[in-house]
Amino acid sequence: MAFPLLLCVLVCSYCSVALGGNEHGFVVVPTSSFVPAAACSTPIGVGNPDPTRASVPLAHRHGPCAPKGSSATDKKKPSFAERLRSDRARADHILRKASGRRMMSEGGGASIPTYLGGFVDSLEYVVTLGIGTPAVQQTVLIDTGSDLSWVQCKPCNASDCYPQKDPLFDPSKSSTFATIPCASDACKQLPVDGYDNGCTNNTSGMPPQCGYAIEYGNGAITEGVYSTETLALGSSAVVKSFRFGCGSDQHGPYDKFDGLLGLGGAPESLVSQTASVYGGAFSYCLPPLNSGAGFLTLGAPNSxxxxxxxxxxxxxxxxxxxxxxxxxxxxxxxxxxxxxxxxxxxxxxxxxxxxxxxxxxxxxxxxxxxxxxxxxxxxxxxxxxxxxxxxxxxxxxxxxxxxxxxxxxxxxxxxxxxxxxxxxxxxxxxxxxxxxxxxxxxxxxxxxxxxxxxxxxxxxxxxxxxxxxxxx
Incomplete structure (x- = not known):
């Protein structure tokens, strides 16, 4: 009986390695799996089929699953060294913010303003949402390190906005768009040292509107009018009166994304604004390689x-x-x-x-x-x-x-x-x-x-x- 038992052990050991793992804490993987595929692979699924949650597909912005016409196809992918430099700068910025220290310029001179949600542009993942009525698709970066969401809006021109993947959002064509009055509680609640830009009166005859401004850690800025709009997450979930920035002036090292979706914990974020519906919970799954797709979901699993x-x-x-x-x-x-x-x-x-x-x-x-x-x-x-x-x-x-x-x-x-x-x-x-x-x-x-x-x-x-x- 010894020989058959030994044979069984050898076969089982071989199977364990061939299938990519063993009980001793090591995994054998083919080197071909380190290289992303040229085409977008089919995702396992977009979250759990839970009617109490809202899910949208998520993709790496420099991978083949990113929407056509985005930076993945229209712009050269940054080198690994460039990504590491941006990543290190972002991490330094976050740690300084968390420690309560001000960001300093490279020369050690004048300080760079730091705001809630300040980041350096090493963000990696995008989702496509619908904004307005009728809904217009916008592809935005997701960021747990930012709170206030924004998109570029017409009549922003080439000198005031950067080129983006989709057509600019036109608030005049939406039946649900509204600006937030300067005297409103929503405007007063914008952090003075964060997103607040005081009152603005861009349209004659209109009452003063609530202005927002963000300067990120890399010097990029977005300014515009704090507004409300209908936000569509997937085919069925809708967020009404979603507060966001309608950007009219963007400068800095931006890519071709249409805006940013803030998933931080402050009151301005999507998570906080939808807390009455989704309980202040959200989740995401990032694909294993740039050629895969994942998901972003609002709400916790139903217990x-x-x-x-x-x-x-x-x-x-x-x-x-x-x-x-x-x-x-x-x-x-x-x-x-x-x-x-x-x-x-x-x-x-x-x-x-x-x-x-x-x-x-x-x-x-x-x-x-x-x-x-x-x-x-x-x-x-x-x-x-x-x-x-x-x-x-x-x-x-x-x-x-x-x-x-x-x-x-x-x-x-x-x-x-x-x-x-x-x-x-x-x-x-x-x-x-x-x-x-x-x-x-x-x-x-x-x-x-x-x-x-x-x-x-x-x-x-x-x-x-x-x-x-x-x-x-």
Whole structure:
């Protein structure tokens, strides 16, 4: 009986490797899976078929699933180095904002104004929504680090607006468009140090209108009139009297997207405005590669059905009422190849911002060094390349390899929630470990690479954040 038993063990072991994983904390993946396909692949689905939730497809803005005519097809894709520079600047900006420090210019001179929702343009994902009556399609960036949503509006001309994918939204052709009066509570509630631009009177004979202005961390600006409109999410969900910025003056390093959808935690965001319907909850699933599609969904899974199954939860909070934009969770540990790293939980005590617009995850120095050492040890058979930049220092040359054995990486949060990152898309980016050193004593940022294929559920009403693996 010994020989048949040995044969069975060998066959089962072979099957485990061939199917892409094993119980010892490693996954064997073909190197061809590291390269996005040229055509848009079919998504698993647009969220759960829950009538209490509203879902729209989500795509990488530089991938083939982005709407035709967007930057994916009309503009050269930025290099990896360019994306890393923008990503690092965005992360620095968020951490300074969270720490209450002002942004300084490169020369150390005059400060750059920082506003709620300020970001550097490394945002990656877009959704297409309908705005107005009749609805006009607009393709907008999604950002959990911004609150006030906006689109470019007519009669914006070439000197005042940047070229975009879709026709400019024309408020004069919508039966549901309205400007917000300057004296209204909605206008008065705009943060003075954030989006408020005082009163404006662009149209003769009209009462003063509520002006908005945002200057982002990269110097880009948008100004216009704070307004209300009907917003269509998918084929059935409609948000009436949605407050947004009707932009008439945009300058800076903008791409061909039509605007921005703010998903932060402040009152101006879509999440807060729809809290009476969706409970202050939303989720998204980012596709594993640029050639796939994911989804953005408003609302939490209905607890009366099985759609909550598969989620693990950890407590979530904002920094303070004055900085309500960012969503904060706390890591307690990291494992590599199924083995927990020796990292004191106190290292993560300041918390981690979960941000859809940051690409690379930044963790404290002590944690990063432990992760890097364990990951390099597990990947010792593959030659290291020179660092991609000062942040990514663990990059590999996989030339000549048909398959690569990658260790699983798992993040554990307060409450015991453990999330296995997708392999390879949630662990490697451009053949580099998708983590960076954020410095000890600093907030961390969990970037979007680590959350690929995972449905991330932000539920402010219940005060927790959930993860569901294999959602897209």
């Amino acid at each position: 009366t059905n099985n759609s909550n199954s598969g989620f693990v939860f950890t407590p979530m909070h904002a920094f303070s009422p004055k900085i309500a934009t960012f969503y904060v969770v706390t890591l307690t540990g990291i494992s590599v190849g199924g083995k927990a790293l020796d990292i004191p939980p106190a290292v993560f005590a300041k918390g981690n911002i979960v941000d859809s617009g940051t690409v690379i995850t930044g963790i404290p120095t002590t944690a990063y060094k432990a992760l890097r050492t364990a990951f390099r040890s597990a990947m010792a058979e593959y030659p290291l390349l020179p660092p991609a930049d000062s942040a990514l220092d663990t990059c590999y040359n996989f030339t000549g390899h048909g398959t690569v054995t990658v260790p699983k990486v798992a993040l554990t949060f307060v409450g015991g929630a453990t999330v296995d990152l997708d392999v390879p898309s949630g662990v490697l980016v451009e053949d580099c470990l998708a983590f960076a050193d954020a410095g000890d004593g600093s907030f961390g940022i969990i970037g979007n690479v680590n959350t690929r294929t995972i449905e991330v559920l932000y539920d402010s009403g219940k005060g927790h954040l959930g993860f569901r693996a294999g959602a897209c």
